[in-house]
Amino acid sequence: xxxxxxxxxxxxxxxxxxxxxxxxxxxxxxxxxxxxxxxxxxxxxxxxxxxxxxxxxxxxxxxxxxxxxxxxxxxxxxxxxxxxxxxxxxxxxxxxxxxxxxxxxxxxxxxxxxxxxxxxxxxxxxxxxxxxxxxxxxxxxxxxxxxxxxxxxxxxxxxxxxxxxxxxxxxxxxxxxxxxxxxxxxxxxxxxxxxxxxxxxxxxxxxxxxxxxxxxxxxxxxxxxxxxxxxxxxxxxxxxxxxxxxxxxxxxxxxxxxxxxxxxxxxxxxxxxxxxxxxxxxxxxxxxxxxxxxxxxxxxxxxxxxxxxxxxxxxxxxxxxxxxxxxxxxxxxxxxxxxxxxxxxxxxxxxxxxxxxxxxxxxxxxxxxxxxxxxxxxxxxxxxxxxxxxxxxxxxxxxxxxxxxxxxxxxxxxxxxxxxxxxxxxxxxxxxxxxxxxxxxxxxxxxxxxxxxxxxxxxxxxxxxxx
Amino acid sequence: xxxxxxxxxxxxxxxxxxxxxxxxxxxxxxxxxxxxxxxxxxxxxxxxxxxxxxxxxxxxxxxxxxxxxxxxxxxxxxxxxxxxxxxxxxxxxxxxxxxxxxxxxxxxxxxxxxxxxxxxxxxxxxxxxxxxxxxxxxxxxxxxxxxxxxxxxxxxxxxxxxxxxxxxxxxxxxxxxxxxxxxxxxxxxxxxxxxxxxxxxxxxxxxxxxxxxxxxxxx
Amino acid sequence: xxxxxxxxxxxxxxxxxxxxxxxxxxxxxxxxxxxxxxxxxxxxxxxxxxxxxxxxxxxxxxxxxxxxxxxxxxxxxxxxxxxxxxxxxxxxxxxxxxxxxxxxxxxxxxxxxxxxxxxxxxxxxxxxxxxxxxxxxxxxxxxxxxxxxxxxxxxxxxxxxxxxxxxxxxxxxxxxxxxxxxxxxxxxxxxxxxxxxxxxxxxxxxxxxxxxxxxxxxxxxxxxxxxxxxxxxxxxxxxxxx
Numbered sequence: 001x002x003x004x005x006x007x008x009x010x011x012x013x014x015x016x017x018x019x020x021x022x023x024x025x026x027x028x029x030x031x032x033x034x035x036x037x038x039x040x041x042x043x044x045x046x047x048x049x050x051x052x053x054x055x056x057x058x059x060x061x062x063x064x065x066x067x068x069x070x071x072x073x074x075x076x077x078x079x080x081x082x083x084x085x086x087x088x089x090x091x092x093x094x095x096x097x098x099x100x101x102x103x104x105x106x107x108x109x110x111x112x113x114x115x116x117x118x119x120x121x122x123x124x125x126x127x128x129x130x131x132x133x134x135x136x137x138x139x140x141x142x143x144x145x146x147x148x149x150x151x152x153x154x155x156x157x158x159x160x161x162x163x164x165x166x167x168x169x170x171x172x173x174x175x176x177x178x179x180x181x182x183x184x185x186x187x188x189x190x191x192x193x194x195x196x197x198x199x200x201x202x203x204x205x206x207x208x209x210x211x212x213x214x215x216x217x218x219x220x221x222x223x224x225x226x227x228x229x230x231x232x233x234x235x236x237x238x239x240x241x242x243x244x245x246x247x248x249x250x251x252x253x254x255x256x257x258x259x260x261x262x263x264x265x266x267x268x269x270x271x272x273x274x275x276x277x278x279x280x281x282x283x284x285x286x287x288x289x290x291x292x293x294x295x296x297x298x299x300x301x302x303x304x305x306x307x308x309x310x311x312x313x314x315x316x317x318x319x320x321x322x323x324x325x326x327x328x329x330x331x332x333x334x335x336x337x338x339x340x341x342x343x344x345x346x347x348x349x350x351x352x353x354x355x356x357x358x359x360x361x362x363x364x365x366x367x368x369x370x371x372x373x374x375x376x377x378x379x380x381x382x383x384x385x386x387x388x389x390x391x392x393x394x395x396x397x398x399x400x401x402x403x404x405x406x407x408x409x410x411x412x413x414x415x416x417x418x419x420x421x422x423x424x425x426x427x428x429x430x431x432x433x434x435x436x437x438x439x440x441x442x443x444x445x446x447x448x449x450x451x452x453x454x455x456x457x458x459x460x461x462x463x464x465x466x467x
Numbered sequence: 468x469x470x471x472x473x474x475x476x477x478x479x480x481x482x483x484x485x486x487x488x489x490x491x492x493x494x495x496x497x498x499x500x501x502x503x504x505x506x507x508x509x510x511x512x513x514x515x516x517x518x519x520x521x522x523x524x525x526x527x528x529x530x531x532x533x534x535x536x537x538x539x540x541x542x543x544x545x546x547x548x549x550x551x552x553x554x555x556x557x558x559x560x561x562x563x564x565x566x567x568x569x570x571x572x573x574x575x576x577x578x579x580x581x582x583x584x585x586x587x588x589x590x591x592x593x594x595x596x597x598x599x600x601x602x603x604x605x606x607x608x609x610x611x612x613x614x615x616x617x618x619x620x621x622x623x624x625x626x627x628x629x630x631x632x633x634x635x636x637x638x639x640x641x642x643x644x645x646x647x648x649x650x651x652x653x654x655x656x657x658x659x660x661x662x663x664x665x666x667x668x669x670x671x672x673x674x675x676x677x678x679x680x681x682x683x684x685x686x
Numbered sequence: 687x688x689x690x691x692x693x694x695x696x697x698x699x700x701x702x703x704x705x706x707x708x709x710x711x712x713x714x715x716x717x718x719x720x721x722x723x724x725x726x727x728x729x730x731x732x733x734x735x736x737x738x739x740x741x742x743x744x745x746x747x748x749x750x751x752x753x754x755x756x757x758x759x760x761x762x763x764x765x766x767x768x769x770x771x772x773x774x775x776x777x778x779x780x781x782x783x784x785x786x787x788x789x790x791x792x793x794x795x796x797x798x799x800x801x802x803x804x805x806x807x808x809x810x811x812x813x814x815x816x817x818x819x820x821x822x823x824x825x826x827x828x829x830x831x832x833x834x835x836x837x838x839x840x841x842x843x844x845x846x847x848x849x850x851x852x853x854x855x856x857x858x859x860x861x862x863x864x865x866x867x868x869x870x871x872x873x874x875x876x877x878x879x880x881x882x883x884x885x886x887x888x889x890x891x892x893x894x895x896x897x898x899x900x901x902x903x904x905x906x907x908x909x910x911x912x913x914x915x916x917x918x919x920x921x922x923x924x925x926x927x928x
Contacts, residue, residue: 014865135663222674247636302484363856365823390736402740444899447700
């Protein structure tokens with residue numbers, strides 16, 4: 001999985017009628033549900049502003065807050081670890097797994113664990129690893145990456161799922177998967193076994209509260225509660241920008257996050273975890289760990305414009321609003337993160353040579369920015385990334401155009417020559433080396449080069465003067 | 468030591484980035500006023516519960532509450548249950564009496580929780596703007612009692628009803644003791660659900676598929 | 687009152703009729719329209735490619751071409767937006783920044799400018815037609831085109847099913863991601879044609895070229911016009927196409 005192939009993947013996806021039909025219906029569904037709830041959300045702009053302020057305040061004091069978080073988490077009995085990069089995160093968590101002799105590990109949906117490619121390291125440490133969010137479970141069986149932040153298996157039909165359960169789990173599936181609740185119950189039973197047998201649960205974290213050292217997890221299924229209640233050991237892997245200062249800040253975010261993600265006033269379950277089980281308690285982990293992941297984020301913090309991408313609390317609304325995502329889906333990005341915010345994060349966290357095309361896969365329409373409850377200005381960040389990629393060395397055609405534009409006589413001469421030679425633009429766009437310009441004129445009749453406006457205006461003025 | 472090196476590197480890089488380009492100050496708008504808890508509190512709660520597929524019934528006395536619990540068990544053909552010891556107003560004993568025909572299992576034992584048909588808990592709070600019920604873990608308040616059994620019956624006292632989630636910080640701080648915050652606070656808003664297969668809503672995927680709330684409508 | 691007319695590069699050489707219609711409408715409203723000579727490009731192509739220094743150079747040309755205090759009016763939402771973005775290209779406290787801010791403060795997209803002019807409705811523009819409006823994303827959600835066209839008597843303004851959705855052009859995007867661009871364009875055109883319009887109207891020349899070019903390839907007969915052209919016709923001016 002790599003973002004290097006982004007342009008080809010986009011072209012392929014655009015021609016995949018089945019994928020496009022699924023993307024169309026699912027993104028519309030998410031948008032409609034969300035918009036109905038947002039219309040009913042009293043004082044929504046104030047709540048959005050408070051949520052944004054909480055995130056901004058956290059970023060502006062990030063190092064101090066992380067130290068406070070560490071202190072309070074450890075006071076509550078949580079062991080805090082710091083991972084500079086993906087390899088370090090994998091090593092830390094694999095060591096924890098080996099240290100507790102974990103044979104069965106259950107996982108809650110965690111994009112950051114996909115970002116660091118955690119699962120193979122846990123398998124290498126000698127454990128069976130089970131994704132337990134139903135959508136993640138399905139794509140794990142299919143050996144595919146998730147295709148959407150909120151609904152990872154949205155690209156799979158019920159028949160696809162039935163086939164997976166049959167072929168990969170050996171389950172008896174009736175009716176070729178027609179009965180979706182039935183399929184879901186099969187998954188519940190299969191995963192219930194794993195929860196009860198699991199030695200360790202690994203989750204992400206929606207946020208962490210510095211004031212109390214707590215980790216907060218939001219879900220609808222209950223698999224995160226299961227993963228943090230049944231096994232002896234719990235590991236929360238969190239990208240370090242997700243800390244907030246106070247419980248008030250956390251409440252501000254919780255007011256907005258479920259509404260923006262799925263159009264719910266509140267998700268089915270929110271867990272506020274502050275350390276392992278207390279003496280005398282009979283459920284909950286005996287050992288709690290929090291792994292703070294950097295993996296390029298501290299570098300992003302140094303850019304005052306680009307650091308806005310770190311405000312994101314992963315609601316997924318920008319994905320559903322993006323015309324490009326609506327057409328190509330999540331896999332095309334070749335990264336744990338897709339859609340507008342995914343394009344930004346992928347470009348910021350991965351090596352530049354792998355992500356050169358990503359910021360250009362955007363029409364700058366601004367639908368993402370208008371939808372984002374935290375006010376992230378995705379188009380502005382996209383342009384800043386383009387500036388970095390361009391690096392003062394613009395592509396040849398662009399440089400030629402800019403040169404001409406700075407020299408009006410040369411510009412007029414060039415246009416005049418083109419108009420003399422090829423006024424209907426039949427030939428010029430099809431010259432070699434002009435990339436997709438040829439495809440452009442395949443699907444669109446090119447504009448004509450006409451008598452320039454300036455000349456026509458002058459003629460009009462003259463004839464008016466004569467009249 | 469590697470851990471200290473990673474910690475130092477990360478904190479240093481963050482300090483560096485922020486001091487090179489300090490962020491601007493942010494104005495925080497005031498929190499909008501909460502709609503206070505009024506005489507229509509139960510109606511407000513019920514408005515959410517209908518769309519979430521949760522049934523809310525009110526009891527005027529502990530005896531009535533226990534009767535409703537027994538009715539629920541009968542309707543769902545429950546043969547066994549677990550319950551918190553920490554239930555208000557003598558309801559632990561009252562429920563045991565009303566559920567005499569069922570097998571009472573031990574909420575402290577994983578195997579029992581896993582086979583119980585019904586889990587009975589109290590509640591530390593409920594937020595009226597979303598229908599969320601807060602359950603904080605403690606020695607006599609097992610997390611898994613509201614998670615493992617397929618049906619969760621929640622005994623919700625009127626006096627713990629709160630306006631909205633902005634009350635969460637105070638609630639948590641109120642739960643604090645010498646050792647700190649509770650190890651776990653769960654907000655439960657409806658049954659477990661998913662729509663991961665073709666966006667079709669299914670209830671009861673990992674957590675309980677049925678949530679029954681019995682409002683304890685007395686002082 | 688005098689206004690300075692900014693003419694997008696696309697309009698100058700490929701869609702001059704839009705410029706002429708804009709002049710006709712502004713003059714009918716009583717404005718003295720000056721068109722500074724020597725305009726080439728507002729710099730948005732360089733800027734969106736990431737060549738910020740070229741964009742800066744082009745911005746500085748524009749400061750000289752459009753001295754204050756007269757308002758600058760552009761029949762392109764994207765050019766107007768670029769002019770209003772000029773301040774972001776320069777460091778605060780510099781002369782260039784001050785000039786950029788000053789220019790941005792008096793730059794208007796054509797419909798935005800007209801929407802603030804009471805003279806329009808007094809002239810009773812009239813045109814019996816069903817016009818489907820393409821609300822270009824480059825206008826950042828401004829409803830000025832709808833408000834202005836709403837003043838035309840006899841004109842039924844239609845919206846496609848998803849009025850705010852991008853037509854897929856995105857400048858460089860259409861050339862670097864042609865399949866996605868075409869997929870979006872196809873969906874936009876389907877939604878527009880489903881409203882059964884007599885004409886398609888927009889306030890953004892690049893969207894006009896995109897949608898019009900596609901329809902021409904498809905053998906479509908529905909004309910695609912700029913709001914200025916529709917208003918010129920409604921105000922009784924001819925010719926409204928060159």
